[in-house]
Structures are given as structure tokens and as C-alpha cells.
Amino acid sequence: MIIALSGGIGGAKLARGLYRVLPADELTVVVNTGDDFEHLGLHIAPDLDTLVYTLAGCNNPDTGWGRAGETWTFMRVLAGIGGESWFNLGDGDLALHVERTRRLRAGERLATFTEDVRRRFGVHARVLPMSDDPVRTLVATDAGVLAFQHYFVRERCVPRVTGFEFAGAGAARPCAEVLAALRDRSLEAVVLCPSNPFVSIDPILSVPGIRAALAGCAAPVVAVSPIVGGDAVKGPTAKMMRELGLPVRAAAVAARYADFIDGFVLDERDAEEAGGIAMPVSISDTLMRSDVDRERLAGAVLGFVRTLGATR
Ligand code: FO1
Numbered sequence: 001m002i003i004a005l006s007g008g009i010g011g012a013k014l015a016r017g018l019y020r021v022l023p024a025d026e027l028t029v030v031v032n033t034g035d036d037f038e039h040l041g042l043h044i045a046p047d048l049d050t051l052v053y054t055l056a057g058c059n060n061p062d063t064g065w066g067r068a069g070e071t072w073t074f075m076r077v078l079a080g081i082g083g084e085s086w087f088n089l090g091d092g093d094l095a096l097h098v099e100r101t102r103r104l105r106a107g108e109r110l111a112t113f114t115e116d117v118r119r120r121f122g123v124h125a126r127v128l129p130m131s132d133d134p135v136r137t138l139v140a141t142d143a144g145v146l147a148f149q150h151y152f153v154r155e156r157c158v159p160r161v162t163g164f165e166f167a168g169a170g171a172a173r174p175c176a177e178v179l180a181a182l183r184d185r186s187l188e189a190v191v192l193c194p195s196n197p198f199v200s201i202d203p204i205l206s207v208p209g210i211r212a213a214l215a216g217c218a219a220p221v222v223a224v225s226p227i228v229g230g231d232a233v234k235g236p237t238a239k240m241m242r243e244l245g246l247p248v249r250a251a252a253v254a255a256r257y258a259d260f261i262d263g264f265v266l267d268e269r270d271a272e273e274a275g276g277i278a279m280p281v282s283i284s285d286t287l288m289r290s291d292v293d294r295e296r297l298a299g300a301v302l303g304f305v306r307t308l309g310a311t312r
Helices: 009-021 046-056 073-080 091-105 110-120 148-154 176-183 197-205 210-216 237-243 250-256 268-276 291-307
Strands: 002-006 027-031 037-039 042-044 126-129 136-141 144-147 161-167 189-192 221-224 263-267 281-284
Touching: 002 009, 002 197, 009 027, 009 046, 009 291, 027 046, 027 176, 037 148, 042 091, 046 110, 046 126, 073 091, 091 110, 110 126, 126 176, 136 148, 136 197, 144 148, 161 197, 161 237, 176 210, 189 291, 197 210, 197 237, 221 291, 250 263, 250 268, 263 268, 263 291, 268 281, 281 291
Parallel strands: 002 027, 002 189, 027 126, 189 221, 221 263, 263 281
Antiparallel strands: 037 042, 136 144, 136 161
């Protein structure tokens, strides 16, 4: 069994590569839910949905989020009657939010609902939220403290970032299946996908018990760099690093995880950084434009993990 930790679009690409090269039922993806929010009365879980759509092969290939071939009648009508229209919910996607909201209100766990949905989408990897409890990423900026989707979508990541908070993390319990998977004797490795360290991986690590479980798990833990050629492939990672006064370098990301990872996958464009990373490093082409690229990187990551030894 391989466990992948992932945020949305970038992480889902490597999760899909792992999904395609591993035997059925050998992958568990632990997903950030710090991006979740209540919008138009609905529980939206962007990263969970991105993972399910991407593994099922029905994600929108242009945006990375939402569904392929989506229609937008709901948004058009909503905008026409003066409703809140900055966050785009496609007609098919909307059905998932409506059903999730109904079932969570009826008392179902987010994990149980997500497992049911991924099975109905024909996905044979487990997709687990980091927690069933609400943890909400807040972005401290020069325009004030913003809820994550307000910063990311409504303000297009323009405000200057000064820090992050994960509201609710102190009281949140890790999803029981996540802790069980990290303790399972069949666990071969944990892979941190090339997701944003601040708003995708850190929220997962903020859930009490998860970081310690990663540090204490018997299998090797490796991270794949979200920095390629001294920049982020997509999204605000590099902008955030600059605004926080960090060098936009893969080595700075490796250092953030140094207390619990055993190896780091560096992009070939940043090969000269290897000497500055105090752990085993593997160098690969980490850009994933196609399924062939995703499978190639997944294969390289699994090969690297095997060189680190079966147990720590
Ligand atoms: N991202 C956008 O940039 N604009 C949107 O309107 C938008 C809508 C949306 C709807 C459903 C969903 O699951 C994701 C959506 N996203 C949108 C992506 C999402 O905001 C971010 O990619 C993640 O939260 C970051 O991982």
C-alpha cells in the first residue's frame, strides 16, 4: 500500500500517475480539506472532488478542477438574478455538492460520503479527507485575513501574504482511516505530492497526530518538489515563498519537511540544489503534462522509495 498526501490540481496529477502504475486497491490518497467552505448553503470540498474527478479521468483538463464537458446553466441564471457568482459551480459538479451537503447534515461522515462517491465513480483507490472535522485555511494578507477561497478565487491570489492559520485544527481529530493506514504493516511508502506546502500540505500536517504518525511510521516518507526551475509549475507557491521571505528553491521546501521525510525528489532543472539538501535526493523530470509523464514520475518515485529500504 502507498499513501499519497495531496492538495488539489498539482498533487492530483501525481496521484493519478501512482493510481495508474500501482495494482488496484494499492493506493490511499489523504486529501487537504482546509480549502473546504460553505458557499450558497452548500459544503464545497474542492480538493476531494479534484482527486475523485482526476482519478476517475473525468476532470476538466483545461482548469484542473471541475468536470470535463460541464454545462453552466446554474451559474448563468444565478448571475442573472444577482446571486454570488465569483465561484464557478458547473451543473454536474453542483449535484455532488448538493448531495454531500444533504448527507453531512443527516450525520454522515465526510470520509464515508467521499468513499461512497469515489466507488460510484469507479475509482479503486481510497480517497480520504485528512479529518471529518472542519479545518479552515485562513490567509493573513495586506488586505486582512481572508478565507482561503476568497484569497484564491475571488481575489486571484493578489493580496500579499504574511501568514496562514488553520482554524479548527486544534480541536480536529485525524480521520481514523488515515491513522490506521499509516500504522498498517502493508504500508510501503508515503509520498507527499508536489502540492503547495503552505496551503495544501501544512493543513494536513496541522491536524493533531498526523505529523507524529508520519514521523513514526515504519515505511519511508518522500516528498516531490512543487518547485521546478526555481518557480512553481502553477498556483501561488512561488509568490507565497517570496512574500514570506523564503528563497524560491526546492531546498527550502525540503527543509520544511526535514523532521519526517527520508528522501526528496528534485526536478532535473534544479539538480544543482541536491548538495544543499540534507537527505537522499532523486532527480527526475517532474513536469506532468500527460498520463505518460504522470506514470513515468510515479514509477521514478516508487523506484526511489525502494532504494531507501523497506523500513526505517
Ligand atoms: N478555482 C478557480 O480558480 N475558480 C473557480 O471558480 C473555481 C471553482 C471551483 C468549483 C469547484 C471545485 O471543486 C473547485 C473550484 N476551483 C475553482 C478550484 C479551487 O478553488 C482550488 O483549485 C483549490 O481549492 C486549490 O487546491
